[in-house]
Amino acid sequence: MEIFLIRHTQPAIEKGICYGQTDLELASSFEKDLRLVEENLPQNINFQSIYSSPLKRCKKLAVGLFGNFIIEDHRLKELDFGDWEMKAWNKIPHKELNPWMEDFVHTPCPNGESYHKLSNRGIDFLNELNKLPAGPIAIVTHAGPIRAMHAHVNNIALKDSFDLKVEYGEIIRLQLDNVQSI
Incomplete structure (x- = not known):
């Protein structure tokens, strides 16, 4: 099964702020950004299904690209940064930040989640997709x-996954064949 992972466009927030599941608006450049994503989507593809994170920055792009034919799924939300949401990264106390930076895969943010937990949500979602007819x-x-x-x-390895740079509005194509949970 071919899947197209599309990252939301630029959110309306200043650089250096920690946000994950905060429901942000999109930048004023949204209409222009939407057109760029449309141009980069392969033409003449009849998508079997369209899924979106329920957060506004994804849902607005999904509706702009595909109309109201989207299925929202909470497993597609960004990492829950807990107490760090909407704080400047440089204002997060080092005693909290350092353990997470040393092992962000397994260490959850205070009152948030670990990257491993986010990954498990994604794997669960992919396993569910694998039960659908190919398309x-x-x-x-x-x-x-x-x-x-x-x-x-x-x-x-999850610890190496940040080597993949994912720009706002970028589209990543994956071939999904019998993915199994770990």
Whole structure:
């Protein structure tokens, strides 16, 4: 099964702020950004299903690209940064940040989740997709889930998944064949 992972476009937030599951608006450049994503989507594909994170920055792009024919799935949300949501990264106390930086895969953010937990959400979602009839699927989501799903499908260690740079509005094509949970 061919899947197209589409990252949301630029959110309306200043650089250096930690956000994950905060429901942000999109930047004023959204209409222009939407057109660029449309131009980069392969033409003449009849998507079997279109899924989206329920957060506004994904849902608005999904509706702009595909109309109201989307299925929202909470497993596609970005990492829950817990107490760090909407704080400047440089204002997060080092005693909290350092353990997470040393092992972001397994260490959850205070009152948030670990990257491993996010990955398990994505793997669960992929396993569910594998039960569907074959056909191209579009998924509008965030960089975290995109990296985690890409790592799982391509047998890349989660700690190395951030080597994949995922720009706003970028589309990553994956071939999904009998993915199994770990």
